Amino acid sequence: MTAVATPHGAAKPPAKPAAKRSDVARLAGVSTAVVSYVVNGTKNVSPETERRVREAIALLGYRPNSAARALRLGSNEMLGMVVPDARNPYFAMLAHAVETVAAERGYTLLTANADGLLETERRHVERFVDRGVDGVFLCSTIVEPDVRPLVDADIPTVLLNHSVEVAGVASVRIDLWEGARLAVEHLAEHGHERIGLVIGSNTGHVLDPRETGWRQELARRGLAEGPLERDIFTMRGGYDAGRRLLATGLPSALFVSSDRQAIGLLRALHEAGVRVPDDVALVSFDGSEDAAYSWPPLSTVAAPIADMARAAVDAILAPADPDAGRPGIRHEVFAPALVRRASCGCP
Amino acid sequence: MTAVATPHGAAKPPAKPAAKRSDVARLAGVSTAVVSYVVNGTKNVSPETERRVREAIALLGYRPNSAARALRLGSNEMLGMVVPDARNPYFAMLAHAVETVAAERGYTLLTANADGLLETERRHVERFVDRGVDGVFLCSTIVEPDVRPLVDADIPTVLLNHSVEVAGVASVRIDLWEGARLAVEHLAEHGHERIGLVIGSNTGHVLDPRETGWRQELARRGLAEGPLERDIFTMRGGYDAGRRLLATGLPSALFVSSDRQAIGLLRALHEAGVRVPDDVALVSFDGSEDAAYSWPPLSTVAAPIADMARAAVDAILAPADPDAGRPGIRHEVFAPALVRRASCGCP
DNA sequence: TTGAAAGCGCTAACAA
DNA sequence: TTGTTAGCGCTTTCAA
Numbered sequence: 001m002t003a004v005a006t007p008h009g010a011a012k013p014p015a016k017p018a019a020k021r022s023d024v025a026r027l028a029g030v031s032t033a034v035v036s037y038v039v040n041g042t043k044n045v046s047p048e049t050e051r052r053v054r055e056a057i058a059l060l061g062y063r064p065n066s067a068a069r070a071l072r073l074g075s076n077e078m079l080g081m082v083v084p085d086a087r088n089p090y091f092a093m094l095a096h097a098v099e100t101v102a103a104e105r106g107y108t109l110l111t112a113n114a115d116g117l118l119e120t121e122r123r124h125v126e127r128f129v130d131r132g133v134d135g136v137f138l139c140s141t142i143v144e145p146d147v148r149p150l151v152d153a154d155i156p157t158v159l160l161n162h163s164v165e166v167a168g169v170a171s172v173r174i175d176l177w178e179g180a181r182l183a184v185e186h187l188a189e190h191g192h193e194r195i196g197l198v199i200g201s202n203t204g205h206v207l208d209p210r211e212t213g214w215r216q217e218l219a220r221r222g223l224a225e226g227p228l229e230r231d232i233f234t235m236r237g238g239y240d241a242g243r244r245l246l247a248t249g250l251p252s253a254l255f256v257s258s259d260r261q262a263i264g265l266l267r268a269l270h271e272a273g274v275r276v277p278d279d280v281a282l283v284s285f286d287g288s289e290d291a292a293y294s295w296p297p298l299s300t301v302a303a304p305i306a307d308m309a310r311a312a313v314d315a316i317l318a319p320a321d322p323d324a325g326r327p328g329i330r331h332e333v334f335a336p337a338l339v340r341r342a343s344c345g346c347p
Numbered sequence: 348m349t350a351v352a353t354p355h356g357a358a359k360p361p362a363k364p365a366a367k368r369s370d371v372a373r374l375a376g377v378s379t380a381v382v383s384y385v386v387n388g389t390k391n392v393s394p395e396t397e398r399r400v401r402e403a404i405a406l407l408g409y410r411p412n413s414a415a416r417a418l419r420l421g422s423n424e425m426l427g428m429v430v431p432d433a434r435n436p437y438f439a440m441l442a443h444a445v446e447t448v449a450a451e452r453g454y455t456l457l458t459a460n461a462d463g464l465l466e467t468e469r470r471h472v473e474r475f476v477d478r479g480v481d482g483v484f485l486c487s488t489i490v491e492p493d494v495r496p497l498v499d500a501d502i503p504t505v506l507l508n509h510s511v512e513v514a515g516v517a518s519v520r521i522d523l524w525e526g527a528r529l530a531v532e533h534l535a536e537h538g539h540e541r542i543g544l545v546i547g548s549n550t551g552h553v554l555d556p557r558e559t560g561w562r563q564e565l566a567r568r569g570l571a572e573g574p575l576e577r578d579i580f581t582m583r584g585g586y587d588a589g590r591r592l593l594a595t596g597l598p599s600a601l602f603v604s605s606d607r608q609a610i611g612l613l614r615a616l617h618e619a620g621v622r623v624p625d626d627v628a629l630v631s632f633d634g635s636e637d638a639a640y641s642w643p644p645l646s647t648v649a650a651p652i653a654d655m656a657r658a659a660v661d662a663i664l665a666p667a668d669p670d671a672g673r674p675g676i677r678h679e680v681f682a683p684a685l686v687r688r689a690s691c692g693c694p
Numbered sequence: 695t696t697g698a699a700a701g702c703g704c705t706a707a708c709a710a
Numbered sequence: 711t712t713g714t715t716a717g718c719g720c721t722t723t724c725a726a
Contacts, residue, residue: 030713033714034712036704037711042705043711063473063477066478067417067703068718069704070414070418070718071418072704072706087436087443099460108459108478113446129410153365235637267640292582293614294641295613296617297614368720369719377696378696383721393695415702415719416721418703418704418720419719421702696725697724697726698725700723706717707715708714708716
């Protein structure tokens with residue numbers, strides 16, 4: 001056996017070309033069809049034949065070629081997910097949860113970052129279509145994302161974590177309005193009467209339901225609206241919003257629309273020597289792990305990530321329970337829950 | 348046109364099956380080969396013919412089927428990446444950087460979470476092989492990861508962010524030893540004489556070079572070793588290590604092997620009313636964005652993520668500069684840089 | 695410059 | 711229970 005230079009560099013033993021189905025068939029003394037039957041368990045094969053085939057497979061280290069399978073079957077057993085930015089812990093959590101559920105069902109998840117760019121998002125979606133994924137989870141920053149390529153190609157799609165429903169596309173989301181209400185309610189129960197809002201600014205033209213929820217709960221309680229600051233959904237955004245609030249006057253409590261922003265806000269507050277929760281009480285939104293480790297730890301309205309992930313996968317594949325039937329275009333809304341930590345004044 | 352019930356649920360207009368190459372060919376009045384020539388630009392086609400073909404493509408909304416392409420070409424234009432956990436901001440950053448560089452080269456990145464499990468890591472690698480990816484980035488938690496399936500299938504592989512070199516596999520990593528030295532040096536320059544270490548515990552049996560670097564720089568300066576705590580690379584791990592340190596006695600300065608741990612440690616310190624950097628000075632490791640928004644902001648030894656990502660992609664695909672030649676099995680080591688913030692005592 | 699045709703590896707309908 | 715065989719949509723060689 002002579003060593004050859006491979007394109008990848010050093011000399012190594014010649015890589016034996018991967019075994020294919022016909023090699024297995026020959027070695028086992030059967031036809032290629034039988035190998036398929038054994039591999040896919042689609043047809044009855046006599047035990048003895050099956051044993052021989054399995055032996056041959058093991059011996060040759062045969063692995064089915066997935067491109068050929070995909071071509072033939074028209075399915076890749078791949079699901080695609082577009083997120084604004086997987087470096088944001090919330091989306092990292094969500095993508096991780098979806099990946100886990102998809103894996104249980106034998107699907108691989110392709111995750112793509114849109115970086116908050118409409119153009120990039122569209123490119124990723126088209127790419128998914130080209131790759132023939134069996135479904136797409138879209139966490140879009142656009143209010144009315146362009147799902148036409150998906151619809152045209154008849155690819156099951158779910159809008160995941162969108163703030164509002166979009167007609168014609170299934171969606172799995174969290175009740176943002178209720179989350180905001182919960183936060184304001186809790187802050188009010190701590191005795192606060194001047195409750196401000198820091199809200200994300202990149203949700204497009206539609207009003208973020210968290211803003212409405214904050215406003216309505218305030219109104220319901222006969223409380224005046226505290227200051228409102230809009231900035232992007234990042235730590236930097238929260239920091240900048242905090243600086244502005246510091247300059248114009250802090251309320252006694254603040255509802256912040258994401259943990260990321262709250263962490264940035266916290267830094268601005270610390271820099272200014274403002275004590276939390278003594279000088280300002282805080283409740284944020286998302287329920288990411290980071291909220292538990294900031295100082296002080298953040299009370300946050302948490303999304304039931306695992307449940308949402310499962311619902312999203314079910315909306316695309318058939319539900320695990322076959323009796324449940326094929327889902328149509330459904331819109332599922334999950335209820336958030338308040339996690340009490342120190343930032344709101346809880347012990 | 349009658350509406351039909353689709354498997355996806357509601358009634359919609361029948362989805363026109365995606366156009367294929369032969370449809371384009373027919374519409375343009377050319378052979379299927381010519382369509383390929385136009386799409387791939389592999390051969391000269393008369394301007395007039397090209398125009399007609401392009402028109403037909405646009406009209407039909409034709410998109411090449413990637414499974415067929417992959418089958419024919421033996422390449423998916425996909426790269427795979429296995430990370431221990433993409434919810435860790437450091438790996439999120441790294442994966443994002445690799446995705447960006449890969450996209451520039453026309454490759455899609457498949458990211459998979461091993462969740463720190465050997466078994467899961469192996470499964471992902473095999474899946475990548477089955478899917479026929481054109482290369483794999485492996486961020487393994489195992490010291491000697493099992494790369495045989497990759498080698499057997501002759502798939503270019505690079506160990507990314509590994510702590511040590513492994514023979515026979517290309518690697519792109521950071522100089523952990525030097526990073527630790529930098530941290531200790533800086534702390535010593537702040538006047539600290541008792542410098543402890545919080546180090547990750549899940550690197551396997553091999554000593555983490557950061558531990559050696561810490562120890563050797565201390566020795567070089569004639570300083571005694573401060574307390575050492577081992578715990579996992581999470582916020583929780585850092586928190587627990589902090590609690591133990593609090594119980595046994597804090598040194599005047601601490602080098603922490605990751606930002607995640609440092610953030611957890613910070614919480615333990617805050618809870619105990621310990622002031623940073625006054626009572627304990629901190630330098631951590633990674634350079635993630637979170638370090639900039641903790642309180643106090645963390646001085647951290649930052650990895651040149653973008654450069655590493657580029658090197659890793661180059662190690663797998665040919666370098667962008669064709670003159671640079673095909674890389675063999677190379678081991679690239681990147682130098683970290685100290686980012687000074689408040690936690691070490693810098694202004 | 696263009697076209698005909700041979701597969702890439704696999705599945706499954708159909709025949710034996 | 712097993713085998714034969716026709717494609718899935720694409721690229722590319724070879725011939726015109």
